[in-house]
Amino acid sequence: MTDRDSTGKPQALGYEARRILERVEVEGIDLIRFLYVDHGGVIRGKAASRPRLAERMRTGIGHTVAMMAMSMLDHLQEVAGMGPVGEIRLVPDPATFVPLPYAPGAASMICDLRELDGSPWAACPRTFLKDAVAELEAEGYAMIAAFEPEFTLGRRLPDPAGGPDRLVPIDDSLCYATTGFDQAHDFAIKLVRTLQSQGLGVEHYYPELGHGQQELSIRYAPALFAADRQVIYRETVRGVALRMAMWASLAPKPIPDQAGNGCHLHVSLWDRKHQHNLFSDASDRYGLSPLAYRFIAGVRHHLPALVALTCGTVNSYRRLAPRMWASAYNCYGMDNREAPIRICSPMAGSVAASTNLEIKPSDSSANPYLSLGAVIHAGLDGIRRGLDPGEAVDVDPATLSEAERTRLGAHRLPATLDEALDALEADELLMEALGPLRRNAYLAVKRSEAKDFAAEDAAFEAFHHFRVF
Template sequence: MRDRQSVTETHPIDPAVRRILERAEIEGIELVRFLYADHGGVIRGKAVSRSRLAERLHSGIGHTVAMMAMNMLDQLQEVEHLGPVGEVRLVPAPSTFVTLPYSPGAATMLSDLRRLDGSPWDACPRTFLKDAVAELAGEGYALVAAFEPEFTLGHRESGPDGFDRLRPLDDSLCFAGIGFDTAHDYALRLAHDLETQGLRVEHYHPELGPGQQELSVRHAPALRAADNHVLYRETVRGVALRMSMWASLAPKPLADQPGNGAHLHLSLWDREQRRNLFAGEPDLMAHFVGGLLAHLPALTALTCGSVNSFRRLGPRMWSSGYAVHGPDNREAAVRICSPLGESGEPNLELKPSDSSANPYLSLGAVIHAGLDGLRRRLDPGEPVLVDPDTRPGAYPRLPAGLDEALDALEADELLMEALGPLRRSAYLAVKRSEAAAFGAQDVAFELYHHMRAF
């Protein structure tokens, strides 16, 4: 208690921080995790004890700059200014504090990576999204978003090739009643634990593949939506572990089965978030879609940020293989969703999106692309009302692999400028290294490492 008092006397704290300290004591929290998403899309962090929480809420936790040059195989890449010399701070956002019902005694906060003087660091993904949100607000707009994730539930077991693999929980059919019953206990606990953390559960169902689940949460302002997706990913896996199972949000944890997407739903609102502008200004929606399509090859490097992602993307997989848009067209990269009921809000669904992406970089890049469409009043072209694969050669394809997507990103002046020198050099180095590493190995190696990381 003396530590807490001395810190608060030296650094007066706001009521939100004081409530965190009180909750930690009342709820018996022993460790608080300060989490962030790295350039490999992996959720990482450090934890502080309750006795040092007051101090670390102010100072953050020290962290080497090199971690933002680490790929998903824990291989450090050579990136200028991201080596063994230098440190940043993991500084948590007080509004993101949640206790973890699946890990009693622990809590989590989403964190920014900041310089030692407290200023924003130009390799921080969460700051990238905050800056994009601010730029959008400067034009009078706000983005509301929700990730719609799928994941595979089952058990981790040894494989004959020496790599662990995921054995699905069941072999039920898509939306089948037996699938609800098989995963019932898990689904109830997952829904409860998400709601406990402030994520409002919308829908749940067993999906197409063996052991595949889909549970969606309510939309939120862009930064909160990305924070929610980090909490979602952690909770999906944490609940499974507590129930002696394994859950993977990897795009293709099973090479011969349907993949796991995290379709990104988007709507544009006025800056005060009182009115959905897509509802009454169709030209705004069209221009936003035009921006997404204009930058889609490059965007894919950020929204589908892993080698494994491109096993999922392809024609007739309902994940989008073509850079087109259309009303309720689930083979289009951008689906114009029909509202649900009289109170439903119109929104867009970006289908080339999955949970191996860093959600802050993904959503921030989407904002920059859509904003470019608004500023230049880009025309998205005619909507596609058929499966685009039925008309060979008529429509542009998405990148076929991570390297091709990274080439498109490097050629996209707008997104490269938005990322900035340090962030773009680190991201490209990390992702190029992953493409090379997995290209030199077999499928079992790829599936294992993605199943493990995501």
């Protein structure tokens, strides 16, 4: 099977591409969605038809540069290099191909954003993570990661008072209560089977604290594929719910008076052959190696700026408050769920392999490629500079005096998106890593969102977040 390049010369397709072309014919897939995540954290894309798929897998689909300056409210921002003039290509990665059982006749692939000559575009978020992974590899490391999302399952209903639509949860069950399992059972089974058919291994599932709140975790993977899986997961959760006449939202606070939805990020560093977990050291009090402590120190150092990328919406900061188990103070600790960096207890019988860190101030409104890439850059900075993370905190930092928190460096993390963006702009390392075009666009998009939502009420904010994320 061949295609032709721009000169008309026949060009052989790779094995993965040929396999996909055969599969779409056999399975009757008519539309293949080419997906990417924008600076607003929104998953967007275009779709190729089956007859044109071979060509589009090679050339990509044309796309205006302006879309990476679009906010989650579809307000286009003025960003140099992202105006009405200019074209990029959505070029799919065949390794990310998955069918969409909740959308019969459709499949999807995740794309890199490329220049017309095929080189990476300076605002491509997936390339940002690829570059961060390459920096890890240059130092002799590989990252294993997993996103751990929560979401709210309910129905989108009109507001009786005439305001924006509301998300009404499917139940009012208690945290981990079996009534929650029963009321969401049909959806949960459908979701599990769909994820597994897409190659995403399910770890565990349970009803969480909030009304209608669910948590279903999938298997860890190398960093790039972990971020790809987060995109597929988000699409699948919402798609399955819609096919069942429900609405699923991964927004941080889709219902203001209910528990927020996090998406904790689990990370560990391994050797490049993925044979040894370099974060593990059985002789240490907390089971961590010196490398792990330096990584923690780097994340702590950059955490005020990092949250602008890991918690990327106005709605995120309704969740990041003291006594919410969402980590409001900059510290770390062993199984401390009020610490933004939690040292996770390893699994018996697999202690070395299961040693990992959990980054708690993280949610599904973030662009996963930017958030994970930024965490890598922050951790690497701690490793390269030999930073010390300070003392671990084994209590809720909100219970400490201000003087004690100051001694421990457990300062309050940004309480608003604007505060987080200020910290990001002041962080030279992360700003340099993002690069001029990407950082200018990200800051413009996020500043506009902060301004737009500041002019509205909580109901407007909740509506626009639960309908998008």
